[in-house]
Amino acid sequence: xxxxxxxxxxxxLTQYHTILRDYSKKGIKNITSSSIxxxxxxxxxxxxxxxxxxxxxxxxKVGYNVxxxxxxxxxxxxxxxxxxxxxxxxxxxxxxxxxxSKFNDYGLEICALFDIDKTKIGQKIDNxxxxxxxxxxxxIETSGINIAILTTPNKVAQEVAEFIVNAGVKYIWNFAxxxxxxxxxxxxxxxxxxxSFLQFCAIENIS
Amino acid sequence: xxxxxxxxxxxxLTQYHTILRDYSKKGIKNITSSSIxxxxxxxxxxxxxxxxxxxxxxxxKVGYNVxxxxxxxxxxxxxxxxxxxxxxxxxxxxxxxxxxSKFNDYGLEICALFDIDKTKIGQKIDNxxxxxxxxxxxxIETSGINIAILTTPNKVAQEVAEFIVNAGVKYIWNFAxxxxxxxxxxxxxxxxxxxSFLQFCAIENIS
Numbered sequence: 569x570x571x572x573x574x575x576x577x578x579x580x581l582t583q584y585h586t587i588l589r590d591y592s593k594k595g596i597k598n599i600t601s602s603s604i605x606x607x608x609x610x611x612x613x614x615x616x617x618x619x620x621x622x623x624x625x626x627x628x629k630v631g632y633n634v635x636x637x638x639x640x641x642x643x644x645x646x647x648x649x650x651x652x653x654x655x656x657x658x659x660x661x662x663x664x665x666x667x668x669s670k671f672n673d674y675g676l677e678i679c680a681l682f683d684i685d686k687t688k689i690g691q692k693i694d695n696x697x698x699x700x701x702x703x704x705x706x707x708i709e710t711s712g713i714n715i716a717i718l719t720t721p722n723k724v725a726q727e728v729a730e731f732i733v734n735a736g737v738k739y740i741w742n743f744a745x746x747x748x749x750x751x752x753x754x755x756x757x758x759x760x761x762x763x764s765f766l767q768f769c770a771i772e773n774i775s
Numbered sequence: 776x777x778x779x780x781x782x783x784x785x786x787x788l789t790q791y792h793t794i795l796r797d798y799s800k801k802g803i804k805n806i807t808s809s810s811i812x813x814x815x816x817x818x819x820x821x822x823x824x825x826x827x828x829x830x831x832x833x834x835x836k837v838g839y840n841v842x843x844x845x846x847x848x849x850x851x852x853x854x855x856x857x858x859x860x861x862x863x864x865x866x867x868x869x870x871x872x873x874x875x876s877k878f879n880d881y882g883l884e885i886c887a888l889f890d891i892d893k894t895k896i897g898q899k900i901d902n903x904x905x906x907x908x909x910x911x912x913x914x915i916e917t918s919g920i921n922i923a924i925l926t927t928p929n930k931v932a933q934e935v936a937e938f939i940v941n942a943g944v945k946y947i948w949n950f951a952x953x954x955x956x957x958x959x960x961x962x963x964x965x966x967x968x969x970x971s972f973l974q975f976c977a978i979e980n981i982s
Contacts (some may be wrong), residue, residue, distance in 0.1 A: 573977065574799045574979075575783070575974045575978070576782070576783075578970060578973055578974050578977055579967055579970040579971070579974065582967055582969055582970035582973055583965060583967060583970065585956065586952060586953060586954050587954050590954065592955065606956050607956060608954065608965070609962070611961070613781070642820070645973055645977075646976070651976060651981060659871070660867050660868075660870045660871035660874065661867075661868070661871035664867035664868035664871055665968075667867065668952070668968070669929075670929070670952035670969055671969060671972075673969075674969045674972070674973065676969065676972055694844060715981065722876075722877070739975070739979060740982060741972060741975060745793060745817065745877035746793060747790065747793050747794045747797065747814050749814060755816070755975075755979045756789060756816065757971070757972075757974075757975035757978075757979075758793075758815070759968070759971060760786055760789055760790060761872075761875070761966070762789055762878060762880075762881045762883065763785060763786035763787070763789035763790065763879055764964070764966060765878075765881070765883055765948060765964075766789055766852055766881065767782045767784055767785050767786065767851070767964075768946070768948060768962075768964035769858060770780065770782075770785055770852075771782070771964075772946060772962045772964075774858060774922065774946060
C-alpha cells in the first residue's frame, strides 16, 4: 500500500502521526479533520482524502479515533519494520541526527557513526560507537547494514561516498549539499534543506 | 513566477542548481537534460518540462548553457533576495545549521543564535553571536528580523515558540519533531526529516 501513496501524502501522514502521538500521550480519544487541518495549516478536504485513502473511517461530529488512526498510519508506512543505518561523519549534524530520538519511533535505528578523526574514534554519542571509517567494510559485512546517512563536509562527500559504496553501502541519505555521482544500483536521497526553506518562502511569500 | 511553481518543482530546481554550481565551478559550459536526470535519478522528461517552465531553452545535442540556466533559476527562486533569520537553540542541530555554508548561496543569512544556557551565551559560532533568549524581543525590534529557525528539544518547543511569537516572530522553520499550536498569522514550516526518510524507503522499497 505504501508504494501507492504519493511522496507528499507520505509526508502529510507522518505529520498527522506526530499530532496523533501528542494527543495519545495526553489521553485525548478523538480528533477531527478540522483540528488536524488547523494545526498543519493545510486544507481540511486534503486531510479527509488522505485518511480515507488509508481506509480509516471517522464519525460525524466526533472525528477519528486517535489510537486507531495512529495504528493504521504506523502499519501503512511500516514504522514497525526496523531499518538500521549508520552515520558517516561525527560532526555537529551527524551528532544531532544520532541523538534525534524521534527516528526510533518511526523505525529508523542509527547503530553507529564513522569518522576519520582519531580524537573522535572510540568515543560514544548517545551510546552509539564512533568507529574508524577505514573499518567500515568489515562492519558492513558483519552487520549487514547497508544504509548510510552522509553528513561529511561538502568537499569530501563524493570521495567518501565512493569509498563507502565500494565497502558495500547500497542506500545513501545525503545531507552534504552536493549531488553525488555514483554507480547504478546505488540509491541516493538528497536531503535538500535549502529547497525546503525556499518552499516555505514561496508558499508564505517571504522576501 | 515563483508562486506558480509547485513545491516539488521548487525542490527539483534547487537540485538542478546544485549540479549547475558544481559544473560552473569546474568550467563546464553545457549540460544535457539526460545528465541532470541521471545524476538525480529522475525522469528526463520531467527535467525538460521544469526547464521549459522557467523559459530556458536548450540546444539539440548540446543541452543547456550552464551559467544561463543557473542564473535563471537564481532569479526565479529569488536567491539574490537576502532573507535574514536567527536560530533558536545553540545545540548540535542549531550549530550545524549555523555553519551550513550553502544557505548563503541561496539567500538565507543566519544572523545570530539564541539560547538559555549561560555557558553558551556570549560565545560565537561561525562568527555569529549566541545571545540570551530573554533579550530576543529587543533584538527583533532593533533588527527587524522575524524568521526563526527552531531547534530546541521537543519538550520545550511549544513553550519557546509561544515566547518568541510574543516577542515578534512571524515565521518559524521548525526542526523540533512536534506540531506547534500558535496564533493565526504566525507561519510555521515543519521540517519533517523522518517524513523525508520514509519517502526514501517507500520509493526505493527499503524494508
